[in-house]
Amino acid sequence: MLDVATLQRAHVVACAAVELLELAVLHDDDVGLADGEAYPLASVVKLPLAIAVLREAANGSIDLAAQVDVDPLTRTPGLTGLCRFEHPARVSVEDLLYLAVCVSDDTAADALFERCPPALVTDLLRGLGITEITVRHSIRELHETLASRLTPDELPQALALAIQASTRGGGHLIPQLDVTHANAGTSRALVDLLERLWSGPELAGQREPVRRLLGMNLMRHRLAPDLESDDAEWCSKTGTFLHLRHEVGVLEHADGSAFAIAVLSESSVPARRQPGAEQALGHAARLLHDQVRATRSTR
Numbered sequence: 001m002l003d004v005a006t007l008q009r010a011h012v013v014a015c016a017a018v019e020l021l022e023l024a025v026l027h028d029d030d031v032g033l034a035d036g037e038a039y040p041l042a043s044v045v046k047l048p049l050a051i052a053v054l055r056e057a058a059n060g061s062i063d064l065a066a067q068v069d070v071d072p073l074t075r076t077p078g079l080t081g082l083c084r085f086e087h088p089a090r091v092s093v094e095d096l097l098y099l100a101v102c103v104s105d106d107t108a109a110d111a112l113f114e115r116c117p118p119a120l121v122t123d124l125l126r127g128l129g130i131t132e133i134t135v136r137h138s139i140r141e142l143h144e145t146l147a148s149r150l151t152p153d154e155l156p157q158a159l160a161l162a163i164q165a166s167t168r169g170g171g172h173l174i175p176q177l178d179v180t181h182a183n184a185g186t187s188r189a190l191v192d193l194l195e196r197l198w199s200g201p202e203l204a205g206q207r208e209p210v211r212r213l214l215g216m217n218l219m220r221h222r223l224a225p226d227l228e229s230d231d232a233e234w235c236s237k238t239g240t241f242l243h244l245r246h247e248v249g250v251l252e253h254a255d256g257s258a259f260a261i262a263v264l265s266e267s268s269v270p271a272r273r274q275p276g277a278e279q280a281l282g283h284a285a286r287l288l289h290d291q292v293r294a295t296r297s298t299r
Helices: 004-013 042-058 093-102 106-115 118-127 152-164 187-199 204-215 275-297
Strands: 020-025 030-033 067-070 089-092 232-241 244-253 258-266
Touching (some): 042 106, 042 187, 042 204, 042 232, 089 093, 093 106, 093 204, 187 204, 187 258, 204 232, 244 275
Antiparallel strands (some): 020 030, 232 244, 244 258
16 A cells, blocks of 8 residues: 555655645556646646647648747746847757757747647647646746736745635636646646657657657756666656646656656645755655555566
8 A cells, every 4th residue: 555644744744735646657557646636737738738749740730940030028937948048049949849848948838839839739639538638828828927026025925825826626816827727737647648658659759759858858856866766767847836846757667667657736835945845746756656666566
């Protein structure tokens, strides 16, 4: 049995509410906590976006070598990549994919959304039979929140509102945190998407390029310290917004086994920097991974 008491202690000590967690074995059993509950995806949405862009490139609708002009005056706010550029730049669509996935560049992601709109990404997911992930808006709309209008000293107010203003039905005073209006999904659906990407025939053409991008992800502070080693490679995409801390990916062991892991969480503490919460998420993912791997090895 999963030691849920240990998992609960992990998030209490870290002062974070680990609300949503699922770990599944590809082609095998899965185990999860509240895995059917939808949460806003934040930058995790860049995973289905990347898949959709590559699918459109495969059918000739998008040219990966096409050059895109990026104007710093219209860039999306963000902490990395083109979001920080001070001068005009020209970048290929394929390089925008690298920036969006590997360094979580929001400006790059929105440039991709201009060529592959949210509705098209959702249509792709529905075509795969995935109904619990919906892409509704660009990354820029995430920044059109109370948080973007406050000074750094006032940010705790936005965090407090993010924590306290949700409803049992998934609604929220901040539209970008209302799962009926936001880019939203469940951990179960994200694991399903990863499984199809890694081993299903529908996404065979996108498998290697997306796996390569997820393997080059530079955001490795959340689950990677607890999961990866010289014998296990962690390929993932993170997502962070206000009190949300997510990461989804696949852990590939040297013996050939692979584990799809989706961790979606929201903190109950109005603080932007919470290293204890990051550690708790990694610890929780490791507990579930070890449980599933142990169960599998005894069969």
